[in-house]
Amino acid sequence: MASIVDRPKKDGSVTYQVKWRQDGSWQTENFGDKDQAEQFRKLVEAHDNKWPYGWIRGKGFVEPDEHPNDAPLMDYANRYVDRLTGVDIRTREDYHREIRLHFIHLVHTRTDGLEVPATICNITQDDVTDWVRREQEGQLDPKDASRWLRKKADPKSIANRHGLMYCVFQAAVDATPQLRTTNPCKKTSLPRQDDHVDQDMTFLERDEYARVAKEITDPDARDLADFLVGTGMRWSEASALKVKDLNLTSERPTASVQRAWKRAKKGAPAGEGFFLGPPKTKKARRLIALSPAQVEMCRRLTTGHGPEAFVFRAAMGGPWRHSNFYHRKWQPAVQAAIAAGLPKKPRLHDLRHTHVAWLIAKNIPLPAIQARLGHESIQTTVDRYGHLVRELDDEITAAVEGIMSVPAPRAGLRAV
Template sequence: MASIVERPKKSGEITYQVKWRQDGEWESERFGDPDAAEQFKNLVEAHGGQWPHGWVRGRGFVEPDEKPGDMPFVKWATRYIDRLTGIDIHTREDYHSEVRLHFQHLVHTTTAGLSASSLRSRTWRAVASPQRMPVPMSQSARSLARRLTAGLPPEGHVFRAAMGGAWRHANWKPAVAAAVAKGLPKRPRIHDLRHTHVAWLIAANIPLPAIQIRLGHESIQTTVDRYGHLVRSLDGDITAAVEAAMSVPAPRAGMWLVAGG
C-alpha cells in the first residue's frame, strides 16, 4: 500500500510525498498538490505497488518518441534539395533561398501539447515565430486554467488524456468515436478546435489583423488565404456600413432642405 506524507519546507510551503515499497526498496514521488498526490497514489496501487507504466520520476507520464530520426523541417528540406538531380546550381540555390526565407522561423517541436507553465504565464509559442506573445484570457478562462494546472510541474500538460498524458491522434480518435456513438454528428480533428475558434472570432466581427496576431501568423496573407472565405458571411454588414456612410441624413422635424444658390 502507498501512503502520503506531508513535507513542510522552511518557506512554509508543503509538498506531498507519495511513498511505497517496491521490490523491497522504498520509492517516492513528490507533488505540490494533495489531489495530485492522491491520484498518483491510486495509480501506484492500481499497478500493484509499482511505478505506473510510462511515468518518469519528477516528470510524470513521458510518451516514447513516435518518430525516431525526426529532424527540423529546414534541415530535412535542405537535404532534400541537395539530393535533387537534373537541376542547375542556380536553381538549387533558389530552392535553398526559398526555404531560408519562408521556413527559418519554424519551431521544431513535438505534439506534446500545451504546457502548464506557458498557460500560467498566459503566453503561447507561435508556430511561425520563435518569440512568445501574450494571449488575452477571460476571467473564467484564467480560473479554469488555474484549476487544470494546480499541482502540475512546469512541463505538465494543461489538457490531458485519461492517463495524464498529452492528447494525440492515438487517443483522440477513440474519444471522438465514443462521442459519435453517443450522437456527435461530426468527427472533428484536434486542429479543428483551432479552426472553430477562428470561425467564432470572425462571426463576432473581430478584425483579421487581430486574429493574425492571436494565431501567430507571420503574415496577414496566411490568415486571409486560410480564413478569408469566412469573411464573406459579413458582406451584409459591409454593405450596410457603406450605405450608412454615403446616405443623406433625413431632415429633422421643422427643418427643410434648401438648394444652395
C-alpha cells in the same frame, strides 16, 4: 552530300556512321540509333556539309562553359539546406527529403531537345515550368496503368517545394562570386490553391463540438480539448504549456506561448522522438487572453504544482503525446459522435480552425485573430479564413446603400 553507312559489330549489334566530305577530307560521326543518325545527317546537309555549330565529335551539342563554378543542383541544394540557420533538425530533414524525392525530377532541356541533369546554372524558367507540370500530373507506371510511379502533388505541396527551390536559386544569385544573374523560379505560374485550402479544414458549430466533447470520457483529455478550441493554440503549443507560463492573478489573465514540441531527428532512441523548442515563428511567441472559465480550469489543474510542471498532464503525470491523445481519446470520441449523427469528421487541428470560425462569427477583426493565432503574416490569416467573414455583409451593404442614396451635387450650384 552526307550518307549513312551500317557498321556491324562482332557482338551482332550495328552502329550507324554518318559520312561526308568537308574541305577535301572525310568526316564521320557514329550513332547507336538509326533515327539519330538520320537526324544528324540532315543537320550536316543543312550546314552546307559541315559540322553543325556547337556539336563536339563524340559528345553532341555541348553548351559553352560559361559557369566555371557550376555545380549539380542536388548537391548545391543540399549544401544550401545544411547551411540554413534558425531551423530545427526535423525541418532540415524535411527539406532534404523534398530535394531527394522531388528536385530530382527537375532537368534542363537543351536547345536540341535533349534532357540533361540539372545544375545550379543551366536551369531556365521553362525548365521550372516543366517541373511544375510533372509534379501536378504525376507519373503512371507504363506497364501498369493502375499504378503510380509518382503520385500527383496537390497545389499546396507544389507551392511549398517551389518556395524551397526559389530560395536555393536565389542563394546562387546572391552568392559571391555570383553563380547566375536571375532566379528561374521568379515568374513561375503555380496551380491555384483555393480548393485545397477549403477541403483541408473542418469548422464545427458550437453544438457539433459539444457532441464530440461529450464522448471524451477522460476529464483530463476533455480539459485539453476545451482549451484547444477555446484558445486556438496549436497542439504543440498547448501541450507544452507550463505552470510558469500562466498569469492568472492580473486583471487580464493570460497564457504565454514560449515553447512548442518539436520532432527529433529520425532514428532517435525510443521515447526521445520529441523535444521542447521555440514556437513555429517569431510571432508565435505571444500572450493569449484567457476567459474566466479558462482561468478557473488552469487554477484547478495547476494548484499544488511547481512552475516547471506541465499544465495538461496524461495519466502518468507527464505531458500528453499527440499520438496517444489522438488515437486513444480524440479519434474514438469523433467516431462515437459520428455514429450518433455528427455529419463531419474533424481532425484534432480543426479545433484551431473552429476557434477562428467562432471569433469571426462574433465580428472579431482578422488582425486581432492573426495576433491570437500567432500567424507571421496577416495574408496567411486572410487566405485561410477570409472567406468566413460574412457576418458583416449586412453592415457593408447598408453602408453602400447609404452612400449611394445621397444625391450627387448638381452642376452649376454654388455654396452660399
